[in-house]
Amino acid sequence: GAGVSQSPSNKVTEKGKDVELRCDPISGHTALYWYRQSLGQGLEFLIYFQGNSAPDKSGLPSDRFSAERTGGSVSTLTIQRTQQEDSAVYLCASARGGSETQYFGPGTRLLVL
């Protein structure tokens, strides 16, 4: 079956612009996670969704970052007023409810100039 998909695969933007990153989880997976992979910080957790609610937002680095999930499916991560330090690969993962096994998408590579 289809895996986790993310779009765009690459995004180049100018400092100060807003960007939206999209994640389509595996059908039926109620849990959805966003992570960030950067050279300096490694792989970091950003936010967790169970259904449409986000009980854990503890990894969002600043109030410029927000995310939503609609219909228990697609999720969008929005970064406002992008900064150069936001440059990274943003990974999305999904899991069945109660399962510890997360399935990752290919990521969105974001470059802020």
Add this chain to the structure above:
Amino acid sequence: GDSVTQMEGPVTLSEEAFLTINCTYTATGYPSLFWYVQYPGEGLQLLLKATKADDKGSNKGFEATYRKETTSFHLEKGSVQVSDSAVYFCALTPIQGAQKLVFGQGTRLTINP
């Protein structure tokens, strides 16, 4: 907070060599432990996992044993192949709250023919 420490890379071996990548963790209680692998140009994939002390996870010839006495989860393979070249991440999920993954810094492995 919970954390994972991996041996630093890069690691370069010849085909058919024995592989060990060390991983230790700090966590409350007994978390679940994972090894994820990222092949060149691909997304993160679960390689193996163990959910309780003394469990051994195995897949594709790789093994790791959950050692609570030494808080370790070292990855081993008896005879590596060129196709094993990838970045390997050790990770845990805390026992409470969202099952977000806490990753080590990753170890890049290169196998030469």
